[in-house]
Amino acid sequence: MxxxxxxxxxxxxxxxxxxxxxxxxxxxxxxxxxxxxxxxxxxxxxxxxxxxxxxxxxxxxxxxxxxxxxxxxxxxxxxxxxxxxxxxxxxxxxxxxxxxxxxxxxxxxxxxxxxxxxxxxxxxxxxxxxxxxxxxxxxxxxxxxxxxxxxxxxxxxxxxxxxxxxxxxxxxxxxxxxxxxxxxxxxxxxxxxxxxxxxxxxxxxxxxxxxxxxxxxxxxxxxxxxxxxxxxxxxLDAGERFKAELYLKAEEDHQEEAFIEAWDALLEGVDEFKELSLVAIFRSHMHLLKAKQTDISDEMGLVKFFQSSAYSLKSRYWRDTMDDLQKILGTESWLLEQKQGKERDHRTTALLLSILESSKKEAPKYAIIAYLFPRMEHNKESNKVYLRKEYYRSFIDFLENLIRFTYYSLFAKKGKDSLRADIIRLLPELVSGNKNIKWNDIASECKHKDALSNDALKKILDTGISGHTLKAMAMLRTYLAYKQESTPNPKLLPSNVAKIKFDQIIPKELKPEDNESIAKRDLINMQKKIGNLLVIEESGKIPKFTRSDWFSQKRIYLDALEHKTAEIIQFLETFTEENWSKEQFLEHQKNSVSKIYNFLRNYNMSTF
Structure with missing residues (x-):
């Protein structure tokens, strides 16, 4: 002892x-x-x-x-x-x-x-x-x-x-x-x-x-x-523990200086982004190692994991571990660039990533890293990591399917942390680099559709979502409106997801007397539905229109927006009347639910 x-x-x-x-x-x-x-x-x-x-x-x-x-x-x-x-x-x-x-x-x-x-x-x-x-x-x-x-x-x-x-x-x-x-x-x-x-x-x-x-x-x-x-x-910072163990491994090969140089480069890269942390990089590394061994056991503490005999930091060459960590960091950096949407082609990924982030869960990020890791090119000379061009279109399809998988799991509500367990079950399939990901098979193993019938899913979309999930579905509908165009053009998507705001078509301040055709109870219910939210890219405050002519004023405001998405264009083309009746709203709500429902139910099985 x-x-x-x-x-x-x-x-x-x-x-x-x-x-x-x-x-x-x-x-x-x-x-x-x-x-x-x-x-x-x-x-x-x-x-x-x-x-x-x-x-x-x-x-x-x-x-x-x-x-x-x-x-x-x-x-x-x-x-x-x-x-x-x-x-x-x-x-x-x-x-x-x-x-x-x-x-x-x-x-x-x-x-x-x-x-x-x-x-x-x-x-x-x-x-x-x-x-x-x-x-x-x-x-x-x-x-x-x-x-x-x-x-x-x-x-x-x-x-x-x-x-x-x-x-x-x-x-x-x-x-x-x-x-x-x-x-x-x-x-x-x-x-x-x-x-x-x-x-x-x-x-x-x-x-x-x-x-x-x-x-x-x-x-x-x-x-x-x-x-x-x-x-x-x-x-105490787990990163310091991992650094010590890797250092001792490098010391065995008399490569201490090379390790310190590699470690400092990793820390410097992490410090460049306030959204990243060393512990998060190691957590992604943990999930990758488990997935490569088709280990679908539940997540454990980082220190306990890296102390286990199967995954000990001492069992690998230290350089291999550092290369993996650097590649994960580069992948995270690439994702942050995508989310900024500076390039027009990035707008699609920026919106899809925002929809996933709106789940307020960490597990979807593990899936994204697991999918990208075998498909990213790591130029060690420039220390740049980028997605190979042949995978970019497939990455869009992957994000769509991950949205389906994530929100179906959340809506099914099978138990505490069920999404994390479902994602962990998915990771080995993603990290393998297989071209054909068996989404339906894994969703079946997770009992998604057993736990949530078609009618139950429609009911949840119609009346059972709120808060950040409601906003996520509003962004998804914006994306689906873009895809509905005969020739989808990224300029019809939000150009900067950081400026996205959610406008209520029927404002909360509106009273029944301002719209005599809609009863008070109906008005309150309509204000809470997915059909009442519009995704708007706006740097200033959204004006409030509460007079009896609120809808015509809303249309004038939307028409004057500097940047109009495909959804807003379609909305203005569909609703040309001076007022909005209860029947029109219910039809709009029904169409919103139907679009999202059809999207969530059917995985895109194209080659990845």
Whole structure:
């Protein structure tokens, strides 16, 4: 059994005779002034609330956790531990203590806590007790040069000059050190504390501020602990765990630098898009791996999945995993470009993707990635991912069928998370790259039509949908109106789905007296139906027409729109009267339901 040691340790015992190395797979130093302000305020309050005797042990301050593991490195007269979690806290403490040390260079214990010293002489020091390998040791050199020069301990650091000479120079080190120094000695008002107060404060920090130090001799044990401990109530990032495991895999092949370069490129790509996250990329990767093994078991937690023997990150060559992650990122990026609809040919996919997103479910995205992954071309030189031209028309057909599959599953309401289970059943068929996807067979396995009869589906479309689902069906009807054209032209679709608004033909503000031919109850029911929504691309506010001539005013407004979709054109051509009767509305509603019903019932079985 792996040895795990957890103890409540003072800052003095945490640092003395130990060197902490931050492995290269860790994230760079990120703490900013806000976190430093919190740390300063907490420790200042703790210090000034002490009893007169600073050696009393009735009160201590708990600063958080650190997780460490034995290191292969050797240092004379010092143990060496790798930091798995807590590097931000340890680094900030070092900056804080150094700001105090500048005013107390004679404080022996403080010097021993900060520096690796010769056993026979504390005046001879040869390094900090924190060393970083992040960004090829550039983080370490930057921290080292920010704090001191061996020959000139208090030499002023030129940050701009330093950045030119040290790749990846991190300004947070210098900025946070200057923050702590200014708190002790204000540039305008001078020293804020007497030397005795500073000495007492150092003694309190070293002896009465504690960390929970969890140490193990096994890397896997440390990583397991890392993923189960919360930091200030927030779950630790699973991405950091995966990075560590992939790094260790690369280390076996002596390819650490190549891995760090690939990982940083992945993070840089993710950061370009606010809609994306590293965890989402790994979740898509999980579903792809499962689908390739025709594994249709329910979704599980990411960490648990990648720890399982069948899908462990350690079981694959790290480069293959990184290539897959980069391709997933490229696919997500390509989808975002499609959704923007900047090219006329993209308008179709933009609208179909918006219809799927309106389901407010994540599962359809898994299906889209699974379909695209084997059909996308990944140019590794340019790091661009794009859909092969021969698949573009098929992608439209695929999205149509996925809309059918998704909303049929939702309308069937077979149980909690039934859509996710249905999509997971579909994924192996999609990721295989087969030209003929067996939509009907899989829908049958999911018991879609058994759970939802034809009449039941019509009733749901007529009276049983609302909110985001109602809007999704309105967008679908807009798409079907475009397809109904003898020669469908993408310019008859919304040019920017981000500007889509939903106009009520019969406004909610309309009262029965404004239309004497429609009773109050009928009016309220009509206002809630799919036939009452029109998809409009409008940047400004949609005007409200509530007078008795509301319908003629509505027609004038629609006719004056700068961009009219096929649906609006067809609407204006069909309803030319000055008013809209109940009979006309019911016929329009019936046609709307019929179009959507016929679409949902019949999969397009063209070759994919």
């Amino acid at each position: 792996d040895k795990i040691d957890a103890k409540y340790a003072s800052i003095k015992s945490i640092f003395q005779s130990i060197v902490y190395t931050i492995p290269s797979y860790q994230r760079p130093y990120r703490w900013e002034e806000g976190q430093c302000e919190t740390l300063w305020s907490d420790l200042e309050e703790f210090f000034f609330n002490q009893d007169e005797s600073i050696t009393s042990i009735d009160r201590t301050y708990f600063l958080g956790n650190i997780i460490t593991v034995d290191s292969d490195e050797k240092k004379p007269n010092n143990e060496v531990f790798e930091v798995i979690d807590g590097q931000q806290r340890l680094t900030t403490l070092t900056l804080f203590l150094y700001a105090l040390y500048e005013h107390l260079p004679e404080h022996v214990t403080l010097k021993q806590v900060l520096f690796q010293t010769e056993p026979d002489s504390i005046d001879e020091y040869f390094g900090l007790r924190i060393e970083s390998k992040v960004n090829g040791k550039s983080e370490f050199y930057h921290l080292h040069n920010t704090l001191f020069d061996i020959n000139q301990p208090f030499k002023k650091v030129d940050l701009e000059s330093l950045s030119k000479h040290i790749p990846f120079a991190n300004p947070n080190f210098h900025q946070n050190l200057e923050f702590f120094k200014a708190k002790i000695c204000d540039p305008e008002n001078g020293m804020q504390y007497t030397k005795d107060e500073l000495k007492q404060w150092v003694n309190v920090i070293l002896s009465k501020v504690f960390l929970l130090k969890i140490h193990t001799d096994n890397q896997d044990s440390a990583l397991n602990i890392f993923t189960t401990i919360n930091d200030r109530g927030l779950p």
